[in-house]
Every structure is written in C-alpha cells, then in structure tokens.
Amino acid sequence: xxxxxxxxxxxxxxxxxxxxxxxxxxxxxxxxxxxxxxxxxxxxxxxxxxxxxxxxxxxxxxxxxxxxxxxxxxxxxxxxxxxxxxxxxxxxxxxxxxxxxxxxxxxxxxxxxxxxxxxxxxxxxxxxxxxxxxxxxxxxxxxxxxxxxxxxxxxxxxxxxxxxxxxxxxxxxxxxxxxxxxxxxxxxxxxxxxxxxxxxxxxxxxxxxxxxxxxxxxxxxxxxxxxxxxxxxxxxxxxxxxxxxxxxxxxxxxxxxxxxxxxxxxxxxxxxxxxxxxxxxxxxxxxxxxxxxxxxxxxxxxxxxxxxxxxxxxxxxxxxxxxxxxxxxxxxxxxxxxxxxxxxxxxxxxxxxxxxxxxxxxxxxxxxxxxxxxxxxxxxxxxxxxxxxxxxxxxxxxxxxxxxxxxxxxxx
Ligand code: RAT
Ligand code: ZN
Numbered sequence: 001x002x003x004x005x006x007x008x009x010x011x012x013x014x015x016x017x018x019x020x021x022x023x024x025x026x027x028x029x030x031x032x033x034x035x036x037x038x039x040x041x042x043x044x045x046x047x048x049x050x051x052x053x054x055x056x057x058x059x060x061x062x063x064x065x066x067x068x069x070x071x072x073x074x075x076x077x078x079x080x081x082x083x084x085x086x087x088x089x090x091x092x093x094x095x096x097x098x099x100x101x102x103x104x105x106x107x108x109x110x111x112x113x114x115x116x117x118x119x120x121x122x123x124x125x126x127x128x129x130x131x132x133x134x135x136x137x138x139x140x141x142x143x144x145x146x147x148x149x150x151x152x153x154x155x156x157x158x159x160x161x162x163x164x165x166x167x168x169x170x171x172x173x174x175x176x177x178x179x180x181x182x183x184x185x186x187x188x189x190x191x192x193x194x195x196x197x198x199x200x201x202x203x204x205x206x207x208x209x210x211x212x213x214x215x216x217x218x219x220x221x222x223x224x225x226x227x228x229x230x231x232x233x234x235x236x237x238x239x240x241x242x243x244x245x246x247x248x249x250x251x252x253x254x255x256x257x258x259x260x261x262x263x264x265x266x267x268x269x270x271x272x273x274x275x276x277x278x279x280x281x282x283x284x285x286x287x288x289x290x291x292x293x294x295x296x297x298x299x300x301x302x303x304x305x306x307x308x309x310x311x312x313x314x315x316x317x318x319x320x321x322x323x324x325x326x327x328x329x330x331x332x333x334x335x336x337x338x339x340x341x342x343x344x345x346x347x348x349x350x351x352x353x354x355x356x357x358x359x360x361x362x363x364x365x366x367x368x369x370x371x372x373x374x375x376x377x378x379x380x381x382x383x384x385x386x387x388x389x390x391x392x393x394x395x396x397x398x399x400x401x402x403x404x405x406x407x408x409x410x411x412x
Pocket of ligand 2: 023024025140352
C-alpha cells in the first residue's frame with residue numbers, strides 16, 4: 001500500500017469503527033429527563049460554564065441562580081458571539097451542530113432550539129448513536145443518587161445499548177456518611193466489635209448488582225486518597241470492593257486524580273487535578289492478580305508511569321484521556337506514548353459525555369487524532385519493510401474502539 005492509500009484506509013477504518021464507550025454519564029431513554037440532550041444542555045455543560053465565568057461578566061452565584069435557558073443565552077453570547085470559540089469545549093458545540101447540518105453563523109440560537117425541540121427522545125437517541133458510531137456505552141450508576149436510583153429495575157437495563165456501572169465513590173471517599181446510609185437501608189454494617197461488618201457491605205454491593213447487572217464497579221479517587229493499611233477507605237476498597245470483584249468476576253474501574261471542589265461555587269465545574277501515586281495502582285494489581293483493573297488518571301504527569309506500570313500487569317487496562325486531558329494536544333501525546341509502550345493493549349478513549357449530543361463531537365475529535373497516530377505507526381512499520389493489509393488495519397482498529405473494551409467488561 002502506498003502512503004496515500006494507507007492514509008485513506010486508516011482514516012476510513014477509524015471513521016466507520018463502531019464504538020464501545022466505557023465511561024459516560026448518560027441514561028437510557030426510559031429515564032426521560034435524566035438524559036440531558038439538546039442545545040441548552042450542551043451549552044450549560046460544566047466545561048463551558050467555567051470558561052464563561054472566567055471573563056467575569058457575571059458572578060457564579062448570580063449565574064447559577066438563572067434558569068438553564070438564560071444561562072445558555074449568556075454562554076452563547078460570551079463565548080461564541082463576542083469572542084472566537086477556540087477552546088475544545090466550544091469547538092465541540094460547533095462540530096456537533098455541524099453534524100446536524102446546522103450553521104450557527106447563519107442560524108439563531110432560537111432556530112437551533114427549534115431543531116432539537118422537534119426531535120422525540122427516541123429519535124434523538126437513535127440519531128446520535130448512529131452519527132457518533134457508538135454501539136454501546138457504559139453509564140455511571142450511583143446507588144446513593146436520589147434522582148437516579150428510583151429508576152433502577154428491569155426497565156432500566158432493558159436497552160442493551162446502555163450498560164450499567166456501579167459507582168461507589170461514596171463508600172471509599174466518605175465512608176462514614178455512606179455507612180450511615182447503608183444502616184438506614186437495613187444493612188447492619190457496624191459489627192458488634194465496633195469495627196465494620198464487611199460481609200454486610202458486600203451484601204449491599206451484590207444486591208445493587210442484582211438490580212442493575214453492572215459491567216464493572218467504579219470509583220473516582222482524589223490524589224491524596226489514603227492508601228495506608230489502617231485507613232477506612234482503603235480497608236473497604238480491599239476487603240469489600242476488591243473481594244466482591246474477585247468473587248463476582250466484575251472488573252473495578254479506578255479514576256484517580258481529581259481534587260474535588262477546589263472552588264465549590266463552580267459546582268460540577270469546581271474540581272481540580274493533582275498528581276497521584278501510581279505505585280498504589282501497582283500494589284493493587286500485584287496483590288489482586290485475579291481482579292481486572294481498568295484505570296485512568298487525570299494528571300498529565302501520571303500518564304507515563306501508568307503506561308509503564310501497565311506493561312508489568314496484564315490485569316491492568318489503561319483507558320481514556322480523562323476530562324482535562326481530553327484536549328487534542330494531550331490526546332495526541334498520550335495516545336502516541338501509550339501505543340509505543342503498550343502496542344494495541346489499551347482503550348484509547350472514552351467520551352465522559354454528560355449530554356447525549358456530546359457523543360458526536362467527543363468521538364469525532366478523538367477518532368481524528370487516533371487515526372493520525374495509527375497512520376504514523378504503520379508508516380514507521382513500512383519503513384522497516386513490514387506491510388499492513390487493509391484486513392490488519394480493520395482488526396487493529398476494532399480492538400482499539402470496541403474489542404478491548406468488550407473483552408474487559410465481558411459484553412458481546
Ligand atoms: O467529566 C466530567 O464530567 C467530570 O465531572 C466527572 O464526571 C468525572 O468524569 C467523573 O466521572 O467523576
Ligand atoms: Zn465521568
């Protein structure tokens with residue numbers, strides 16, 4: 001294959017690849033209003049609210065007190081009408097609108113709103129999944145979320161495009177409050193000796209799992225999570241969560257490096273990032289060889305050590321360029337480095353979409369970069385005399401966008 005053909009074949013294979021998106025914040029259509037969608041939800045995504053508030057034209061308290069459509073008007077005005085929308089989150093809006101055939105330079109926000117208002121929920125879901133190439137996606141399902149948990153039941157897991165993940169941050173990061181909630185739900189988690197009753201806590205996990213059939217358990221951890229033997233969070237992680245994972249065969253996904261609410265007034269946009277100890281991940285993988293770990297880290301400075309660690313542990317699957325790393329320059333750097341160290345044994349990206357339509361831009365942008373990196377790697381191979389066929393390329397691309405994920409989380 002000559003260089004032009006190679007580029008074309010790689011681009012086509014990536015463009016048409018079906019995706020298994022291993023981490024999102026979306027919900028199945030049966031949850032109705034919980035599933036965010038359309039232009040006002042796109043504009044008020046927390047990535048964009050903080051960018052707007054940086055310009056200081058309105059204070060956070062006043063801004064967040066406004067109804068969503070007025071917040072969206074302000075964001076549109078500040079970021080798109082009075083400045084060029086050069087940030088990644090802004091570009092994402094434009095890519096998304098463009099894919100619907102909407103031209104925001106000639107159309108008003110009003111007519112864009114009308115376009116979305118005319119889509120039924122089911123039509124909207126089908127359209128986005130088709131446009132983005134997402135075949136199935138994994139949600140974030142928190143048993144302590146009072147809005148979401150009442151939806152749990154057979155209807156919640158009927159649509160196989162929407163897979164569940166049992167999110168247990170509260171049990172690890174604020175064990176006291178979580179334990180209180182478990183007691184209220186009838187789990188006697190305080191043992192007679194004054195310690196914790198781990199079997200009762202495991203029973204809670206297994207009851208949750210029976211209700212939603214998760215493909216993995218998951219937690220986001222701060223950079224200063226206390227990994228020492230005596231800490232409550234670590235004890236629960238090891239003796240409840242990992243023990244349950246080993247018994248059930250479910251993987252654990254750890255998302256490490258978020259400093260929660262460094263500016264509380266910013267709400268979901270108020271979190272920061274910090275450097276975390278990768279040796280803690282290595283220790284977990286070493287001590288729990290039968291547990292599958294899916295790990296993503298938030299700090300750019302953690303990426304190399306994490307990839308090196310994954311070389312040593314077949315039970316460690318690195319995934320995604322998470323949150324503040326999901327920017328083209330960083331996705332490119334990280335993907336290139338991972339491919340050089342890990343070959344094709346990683347999951348290059350997840351969307352983290354909170355709004356349905358974001359699947360379109362998050363995947364379009366990431367796919368473009370992953371295709372470029374892959375093309376460069378095949379070109380390097382060609383220089384050694386190793387030729388890849390179109391079938392080889394299709395096989396590799398399938399692994400990166402769905403195969404590795406399916407294998408990890410055990411879905412077809
Ligand atoms: O990307 C995000 O929207 C973050 O706010 C978080 O949800 C993060 O991805 C998480 O899952 O904790
Ligand atoms: Zn997330």
